[in-house]
Amino acid sequence: MNNNIYDIAIIGAGVVGSAIAQRLAKYELKTILLDKEADVAMGTSKANSGIIHQGYFTSKGTLKETLCLRGSALFNELCPQLDVPFKRTGALFCATTKNELKTLEGEFKNSQERNAPAEFIDDRGKIKKLEPLLKESVIAVLHFPEAGILVPWDLTIALAEHALLNGVELKLQFEVAFIKKNDEIFTIHSSEGEKIQVKTIINAAGLYSDKIAKMIGDESFNIIPRRGQYIMFDKHSLNLQKILFPTPTVVSKGIVVGPTMHGNFYVGPNANEVDSKEGTNTSIKGLNEILTGGSKLVDLPLRKHITNFAGLRASTLRHDFIIEPSKQDGQFIHAAGIDSPGLTSSLAIAERVEEILQKDCGFTFSKRTQYIPTLSSQIRMENLNEEELKSKIAENPQWGNIVCRCEMVSEAEIVEACHRQIPCTNTDMVKRRLRPGMGRCQGGFCQAKIMKIISRERDMLYEKVTKTGGKSYLVFNRTKNLGSEIFNGDHL
16 A cells, blocks of 8 residues: 555644644544645634633534534643643623513523523622623623633644644645545645645635535535624733623624733624635724724723734535535545634534544544643743743743743743744744734834744744745845845835
């Protein structure tokens, strides 16, 4: 048998693809994870609310309902196993009118039927105790105590790194151009002419999963990009206790006011269908919409706003997840149409794909003999006490060189990030792992220093260091080396 043929190729290294890779890493399989970007978590997974939902407001009998409820429970075990910070803060759905109150009462009954812990509260004193910052106009809340928060790219990176630790291969900047099948073997061709041969493909390509499906002649669904815009506020500018939702509608759970794992808070997202699968721009209209929505729940400290951004969700007209073998080819499995609550459901989606591989694709799994069950995250300066930091600096003076003062990130941490299993080769990779550039100055003071460290550690020319990979260059040349030809319009 050709040893270069993989058992499984997973197309898409977002949270779903990475969760599937991590799940399958337990077995003696030759598995490869592919993504067109320079890092994992570069699509929907890098720009969402980071909420682990409790199974509320999902349609009865759908995969979303089943996998959200199952997925939420799986985080209790997995997050400690992979050293991913996770906090069950609880969530409040808020009613400000009598009609909204009736909606919450109906959803409370639905939650009881699903055995999802929830509490309906219309006592102002109790509401204020749960979340002191809520406006007086909130007349009732539906409290889901087991809703939680995490950082979505932290989870995705940890899942991918754990998969790599256990033998899964990762190939980034591999954009799938077309797929051919011959003698029961798929050949995946990249836009750069690379080829990968594989027995079974898992399509977890997010916004592009319909494009990947069409490569084998499957036109059973189309992805509709749905953009959500966010505004992020500075640390400790609003010390929220709970995730705050309005009363949801059929289209959306509404504008959220939510805390983050690092003490910031955000407002968003809205939900607007767009034409472009790369349309992550924000707009004045959209930002005003989310500010109006958030202001219905709390008083927003607008002067503490530090950035805004947008993410795209991969919706379909089925209004449900598509987790199934393709009718065009049973060895091609879809994990597609993963919009909200996709992050919550990701671990359960991986579990469901494993079942499909066994029942429908003929795989007989044997456990990996050298399986490593846990993963350790980087040691962070922000978590060290004074004595521990002194010891670190004595061992390595780079611990004493603070590169990012907003988030207190040392040179030593950035150096390590440049040499982990998924080495950081651009500034946004460092940003997602260690947070330099996510603070008040948004990288204004530290980005040049980070570029210098990446250049040194990855043996790259300084001007070749990018923001996100590809051609996202940050500098052109040193100003003292620029002649008058720079102003001829070619580089303006």
